Amino acid sequence: xxxxxxxxxxxxxxxxxxxxxxxxxxxxxxxxxxxxxxxxxxxxxxxxxxxxxxxxxxxxxxxxxxxxxxxxxxxxxxxxxxxxxxxxxxxxxxxxxxxxxxxxxxxxxxxxxxxxxxxxxxxxxxxxxxxxxxxxxxxxxxxxxxxxxxxxxxxxxxxxxxxxxxxxxxxxxxxxxxxxxxxxxxxxxxxxxxxxxxxxxxxxxxxxxxxxxxxxxxxxxxxxxxxxxxxxxxxxxxxxxxxxxxxxxxxxxxxxxxxxxxxxxxxxxxxxx
Amino acid sequence: xxxxxxxxxxxxxxxxxxxxxxxxxxxxxxxxxxxxxxxxxxxxxxxxxxxxxxxxxxxxxxxxxxxxxxxxxxxxxxxxxxxxxxxxxxxxxxxxxxxxxxxxxxxxxxxxxxxxxxxxxxxxxxxxxxxxxxxxxxxxxxxxxxxxxxxxxxxxxxxxxxxxxxxxxxxxxxxxxxxxxxxxxxxxxxxxxxxxxxxxxxxxxxxxxxxxxxxxxxxxxxxxxxxxxxxxxxxxxxxxxxxxxxxxxxxxxxxxxxxxxxxxxxxxxxxxx
Numbered sequence: 001x002x003x004x005x006x007x008x009x010x011x012x013x014x015x016x017x018x019x020x021x022x023x024x025x026x027x028x029x030x031x032x033x034x035x036x037x038x039x040x041x042x043x044x045x046x047x048x049x050x051x052x053x054x055x056x057x058x059x060x061x062x063x064x065x066x067x068x069x070x071x072x073x074x075x076x077x078x079x080x081x082x083x084x085x086x087x088x089x090x091x092x093x094x095x096x097x098x099x100x101x102x103x104x105x106x107x108x109x110x111x112x113x114x115x116x117x118x119x120x121x122x123x124x125x126x127x128x129x130x131x132x133x134x135x136x137x138x139x140x141x142x143x144x145x146x147x148x149x150x151x152x153x154x155x156x157x158x159x160x161x162x163x164x165x166x167x168x169x170x171x172x173x174x175x176x177x178x179x180x181x182x183x184x185x186x187x188x189x190x191x192x193x194x195x196x197x198x199x200x201x202x203x204x205x206x207x208x209x210x211x212x213x214x215x216x217x218x219x220x221x222x223x224x225x226x227x228x229x230x231x232x233x234x235x236x237x238x239x240x241x242x243x244x245x246x247x248x249x250x251x252x253x254x255x256x257x258x259x260x261x262x263x264x265x266x267x268x269x270x271x272x273x
Numbered sequence: 274x275x276x277x278x279x280x281x282x283x284x285x286x287x288x289x290x291x292x293x294x295x296x297x298x299x300x301x302x303x304x305x306x307x308x309x310x311x312x313x314x315x316x317x318x319x320x321x322x323x324x325x326x327x328x329x330x331x332x333x334x335x336x337x338x339x340x341x342x343x344x345x346x347x348x349x350x351x352x353x354x355x356x357x358x359x360x361x362x363x364x365x366x367x368x369x370x371x372x373x374x375x376x377x378x379x380x381x382x383x384x385x386x387x388x389x390x391x392x393x394x395x396x397x398x399x400x401x402x403x404x405x406x407x408x409x410x411x412x413x414x415x416x417x418x419x420x421x422x423x424x425x426x427x428x429x430x431x432x433x434x435x436x437x438x439x440x441x442x443x444x445x446x447x448x449x450x451x452x453x454x455x456x457x458x459x460x461x462x463x464x465x466x467x468x469x470x471x472x473x474x475x476x477x478x479x480x481x482x483x484x485x486x487x488x489x490x491x492x493x494x495x496x497x498x499x500x501x502x503x504x505x506x507x508x509x510x511x512x513x514x515x516x517x518x519x520x521x522x523x524x525x526x527x528x529x530x531x532x533x534x535x536x537x538x539x540x541x542x543x544x545x546x
Contacts, residue, residue, distance in 0.1 A: 123396040126444075127436060153461040161447055163400060170455075171399075174434055177459035179466065182443075186450035188426040192469070193452065 001242060002147070004222075004249045006139070006257040009146045013261045017268065018055040026271050028087045030059040030114065030263075031080050035073065035099065036066035041092050048090070051260050057267060058085075070099045074107055081109045088114035088267045102163070111273065114266045117164055125171040132266050137169045139258025140201065140222055141176075142265075147247055149199075149220060152177040157193045159183045159210075159236075160203035165224060169201065190214065202236035212240040221248035224255050274515060275420070277495075277522045279412070279530035282419045286534045290541065291328040299544050303332040303387065303536075304353050305363045308346065308372065309339035314365050321363070324533050330540060331358075343372045347380055354382045361387035361540045375436070384546065387539045390437055398444040405539050410442045412531025413474065413495055414449075415538075420520060422472075422493060425450040430466045432456045432483075432509075433476035438497060442474065463487065475509035485513040494521035497528050 021028065030052050032045055045061060052059040062076065073091075080086045089108045095101045105117045113121050116134035124131040133141070144151060156173050160166035161184040170180045181193050191214045194200050202210055203224035215221070225236030235251030242248055249255050294301065303325050305318055318334060325332045335349065346364075353359045362381045368374045378390045386394050389407040397404040406414070417424060429446050433439035434457040443455045454466050464487045467473050475483055476497035488494070498509030508524030515521055522528050 119396055119400070120392070123392055123399065126396065126399045126440065127392070153459050155461075155465075167399065167444075167447075171440075174440075174455055174457070177457075179454065179456050179460040181452065181454040182447055183452050184447070184450075186426050187452040188428075192428075196465070 001245050002247045004143050004147055004247050004254060006143060006249060006254045009143060010257040010261040014051065014055055017264045020268060021056040026268065028057045028267050028271050029085045030057055030088050030267060031086050032061050032090045032092055033076060034061060034092045035064045035068055035095050038094060045092055047260050048263060052264060055264055066096055073099055073104050077104060077107045081112060086112060087271050088112050090114050111270060114263055114270065116266065122168055125168045128175045132269065133172065134164050134168055135259045135262035135266065136165050136224060136255065137172055138262040138265065139255055140169060141172060142258060143249065149247065154178045154198040155196060156199040156201065157181045157183055157197040158201045162203065165203045204236050206236055207234050208238040209236040210241055211238045212244060215241055215244055217244050218246040219244060221245050222255065223249050223251050226251060226256065274518050275520045277416050277420055277520050277527060279416060279522060279527045282416060283530040283534045287324065287328055290537045293541060294329040299541065301330045301360045301540050301544050302358045303330055303361050303540060304359050305334050305365055306349060307334060307365045308337045308341055308368050311367060318365055320533050321536060325537055328537055330537065339369055346372055346377050350377060350380045354385060359385060360544050361385050363387055384543060387536055387543065389539065395441055398441045401448045405542065406445065407437050407441055408532045408535035408539065409438050409497060409528065410445055411535040411538065412528055413442060414445060415531060416522065422520065427451045427471040428469060429472040429474065430454045430456055430470040431474045435476065438476045477509050479509055480507050481511040482509040483514055484511045485517060488514055488517055490517050491519040492517060494518050495528065496522050496524050499524060499529065
């Protein structure tokens with residue numbers, strides 16, 4: 001059984017990004033918009049600022065009050081869309097309930113859409129004409145590459161049909177010639193699907209959703225779940241699945257670390273355009 | 274075993290459409306663009322003109338020479354986009370090799386996109402925010418409704434990943450809470466998937482692609498294939514699958530007749546906006 005290390009993969013990627021940015025003399029600016037003071041957002045943002053800065057990106061955090069109006073957020077996005085110093089914009093989720101995240105995030109121009117959440121970028125995956133891919137999805141694809149996992153003809157079960165993870169991931173896997181089954185909360189008998197899958201991706205956020213009896217021997221597990229149990233981070237795969245896996249991403253240290261690396265990947269892609 | 278009759282379903286729908294158009298006094302204009310003189314296109318177009326005219330739609334065929342430039346086709350589309358008498362535009366496929374169908378079809382404005390091929394309309398399905406749905410996909414969804422086939426929690430195998438049938442159909446079925454497996458030419462062991470499916474949709478165009486041994490008892494079969502064998506129209510399902518089906522769409526007389534009805538459905542939807 002091989003543990004797919006997102007931490008190790010990221011480390012190598014960051015070195016490459018740093019060299020690329022220096023060598024090509026890329027002047028990249030990232031603006032992160034945060035509304036309020038959500039503690040987990042603070043952690044994510046701290047990481048985004050740290051890693052982007054380390055590779056030579058000029059990153060700024062724009063922190064708005066919890067009770068800022070949606071209109072003001074929109075105005076800010078429109079201003080940043082026009083600012084030539086800004087290569088990419090991230091609207092940090094979650095937002096307070098009075099602001100529509102999807103609506104606002106989709107106002108970020110396609111050319112500055114680091115997260116790959118714009119309609120054009122999301123549709124480009126569905127259309128097999130990929131442009132900017134959402135960071136979590138791209139991170140998973142990079143892990144497959146890093147560990148030489150060939151997707152063609154593989155039976156993949158993706159669990160979770162969110163607009164920015166499950167569905168674009170399914171689209172991207174179909175583009176890579178995998179046979180994809182998309183499961184979700186209304187799926188009857190999940191085990192019937194996971195049991196036959198060469199690769200199981202869980203993006204639900206439910207501890208022990210996938211247990212040993214639900215997977216076949218030598219399956220490949222990609223764990224996108226992030227759950228806190230007794231103060232510890234765990235994924236969606238129960239620990240007893242590991243013994244049956246040929247490859248598996250741990251939590252923490254699997255998909256998570258890749259996401260921030262893919263922000264940099266997307267920023268370089270946006271800058272080069 | 275119940276034969277799902279697209280012909281019968283269409284008949285009822287056409288009566289409804291006719292009444293709706295009269296009652297609401299809808300002034301609907303359809304422009305069909307044909308390039309060259311493809312014989313099967315001629316048949317399809319003749320049908321489109323016939324049925325739309327019968328329900329009270331003003332339909333016109335604009336026939337261009339086989340060697341017309343792409344530029345001229347684009348110019349025509351742009352002109353029709355602006356013409357207030359035109360509710361909907363169809364660019365009849367196939368086009369000659371020197372004209373890019375996808376590119377041209379996507380220039381039809383979202384508001385006149387009867388076929389549902391525009392990026393916005395296709396993405397609306399992927400985004401679970403459905404606008405104009407491609408006619409073949411919508412026709413299949415209507416057949417499920419007409420025969421009270423509930424999709425929630427059903428295991429559906431869709432074979433074929435085209436941009437305008439397989440993929441948007443998979444998206445629409447996920448929106449309706451089905452668990453969907455999308456198979457295609459690179460799928461290994463198709464039978465392993467179809468054998469377990471409550472519903473099998475084949476949109477490949479290969480006679481006898483699905484045989485008796487590949488389906489389970491009481492499966493539901495949706496046959497989108499149109500093949501000519503010894504001068505006869507046949508679908509992708511072998512005849513011996515019928516005895517195992519609870520419901521099945523025949524070829525001819527199944528999905529095919531619904532497509533032209535959905536052109537009218539979409540035209541009414543576009544007109545009402």
